[in-house]
Amino acid sequence: MTTLSATTREVAVRATGLALSLAGCGALLWLFVHQPTNLDELTGGVAASVGAYQINQADFEQGRQFFETDRFVEARSAFARADPASRHAVTQFYVAYSFYRQGWGRVYSDDTLFTQGLEAVNRAIALAPGRRLTVEDPGLDMKTADELKVEFEQGLTRDASDFNPLRVLRKRR
Amino acid sequence: MTMPWAQLAVREALVLPLLLIGVAAGGGFRSGVTDGAWRFLPPTPMALVLGVLLVGVLVRTGVLAPWTLVGPHRHGLANANGAMLLATLLLASSQVFTALSPESGLLQVLASVFFLLLLVNTLAAQPTRARAMQSLGVVLLSAFVLKYVILDALYAPEGSLARKVVTTLLEGVSLGALGYTSHGAATAYVAFLVVLLYLFALVLLPGDDDDRVGPVLRTGRDGRLGEPALPRAEPARPRGEPSLPGETSLPALTGARASGAPAARPDPADH
Numbered sequence: 001m002t003t004l005s006a007t008t009r010e011v012a013v014r015a016t017g018l019a020l021s022l023a024g025c026g027a028l029l030w031l032f033v034h035q036p037t038n039l040d041e042l043t044g045g046v047a048a049s050v051g052a053y054q055i056n057q058a059d060f061e062q063g064r065q066f067f068e069t070d071r072f073v074e075a076r077s078a079f080a081r082a083d084p085a086s087r088h089a090v091t092q093f094y095v096a097y098s099f100y101r102q103g104w105g106r107v108y109s110d111d112t113l114f115t116q117g118l119e120a121v122n123r124a125i126a127l128a129p130g131r132r133l134t135v136e137d138p139g140l141d142m143k144t145a146d147e148l149k150v151e152f153e154q155g156l157t158r159d160a161s162d163f164n165p166l167r168v169l170r171k172r173r
Numbered sequence: 174m175t176m177p178w179a180q181l182a183v184r185e186a187l188v189l190p191l192l193l194i195g196v197a198a199g200g201g202f203r204s205g206v207t208d209g210a211w212r213f214l215p216p217t218p219m220a221l222v223l224g225v226l227l228v229g230v231l232v233r234t235g236v237l238a239p240w241t242l243v244g245p246h247r248h249g250l251a252n253a254n255g256a257m258l259l260a261t262l263l264l265a266s267s268q269v270f271t272a273l274s275p276e277s278g279l280l281q282v283l284a285s286v287f288f289l290l291l292l293v294n295t296l297a298a299q300p301t302r303a304r305a306m307q308s309l310g311v312v313l314l315s316a317f318v319l320k321y322v323i324l325d326a327l328y329a330p331e332g333s334l335a336r337k338v339v340t341t342l343l344e345g346v347s348l349g350a351l352g353y354t355s356h357g358a359a360t361a362y363v364a365f366l367v368v369l370l371y372l373f374a375l376v377l378l379p380g381d382d383d384d385r386v387g388p389v390l391r392t393g394r395d396g397r398l399g400e401p402a403l404p405r406a407e408p409a410r411p412r413g414e415p416s417l418p419g420e421t422s423l424p425a426l427t428g429a430r431a432s433g434a435p436a437a438r439p440d441p442a443d444h
Contacts, residue, residue: 032214
């Protein structure tokens with residue numbers, strides 16, 4: 001009886017150890033792939049991987065209000081509070097859109113802001129299910145992340161169309 | 174002294190792999206010097222090569238006895254535990270070098286060559302387990318001091334004028350190939366913890382118990398060089414205690430003499 005329970009205990013210890021080690025290796029791989037840059041992203045990423053991550057809805061709504069009144073820096077600050085781990089696709093879409101609207105210019109666009117916007121929209125696309133993201137907001141001219149991404153890429157590309165004087169007639173989307 | 178199987182199983186299946194995974198994660202940790210942003214670096218190919226060499230050194234010096242972890246004499250689950258321990262040891266060994274080497278530039282190449290030569294030298298010297306551990310401790314802590322105390326202080330962004338002059342001279346002499354970037358304070362603390370935990374894990378590894386001579390000499394003493402050594406005798410186990418689960422226990426010895434049996438005469442050689 002004692003021998004049997006000793007064997008059972010050994011098997012249990014070894015099986016538990018193996019399962020925990022495999023989970024640890026998985027966590028290590030996750031760290032290398034996702035590269036969290038702070039504790040919020042680390043905890044948010046872990047929560048998101050088990051489907052438990054939620055944004056702060058009040059901060060998100062406040063961010064949208066700032067966004068609609070063209071107060072983009074304040075909007076991004078509110079969005080950062082709402083989604084501290086940068087794991088919510090729609091919030092990241094709005095962050096990217098705020099970079100677009102702030103960096104857009106009739107003659108030229110701000111490359112620094114557009115680069116940050118491109119990073120944000122790429123993040124939003126990566127987080128969206130099936131990499132397809134559509135935001136039904138009547139205040140937005142571009143409702144998909146793909147359109148927004150193209151705008152950023154065109155803004156960052158240097159070509160002959162940059163010298164077209166008719167560019168001054170285009171509108172911010 | 175023989176360790177109970179339960180402690181051995183816990184150490185082999187739980188403690189060591191988790192400790193080594195922690196070392197592997199911490200070895201890649203970097204924090205930015207200005208914004209404190211984290212990064213987790215995976216092992217570079219050179220770090221993997223150094224890790225394999227280090228595991229080779231551990232085996233040759235008796236710090237690690239891999240045949241006690243994996244082999245046909247063990248059942249499947251125990252073999253899986255042993256293989257996992259070896260895999261995490263390899264990863265942790267690589268990440269220790271990642272932690273202690275600069276990330277880019279000429280200094281990274283120099284550090285890799287330095288580690289490579291030291292490991293090859295240790296392999297050639299065939300030290301005992303204790304001396305190998307001492308040597309490894311000195312090498313790892315020296316590399317830590319060089320990177321996180323000296324280089325980080327030299328390349329700190331808020332350095333004094335004299336420091337900046339020295340750095341500029343170094344960069345000038347090397348034609349700007351050094352390319353060192355300093356780290357946030359958290360990186361050094363994590364790296365120090367990683368080195369200590371790694372050395373602690375090495376102490377816990379199942380190794381060769383005979384620490385008086387190196388493995389080659391041991392092979393020569395137990396058998397002959399080039400021939401397989403005889404298997405070592407199992408450590409004495411108290412009679413009456415089953416050696417393995419399922420094994421019948423031996424009858425316990427008592428002090429009473431069997432009736433009619435003559436008492437053994439004391440051997441003069443015992444005195």
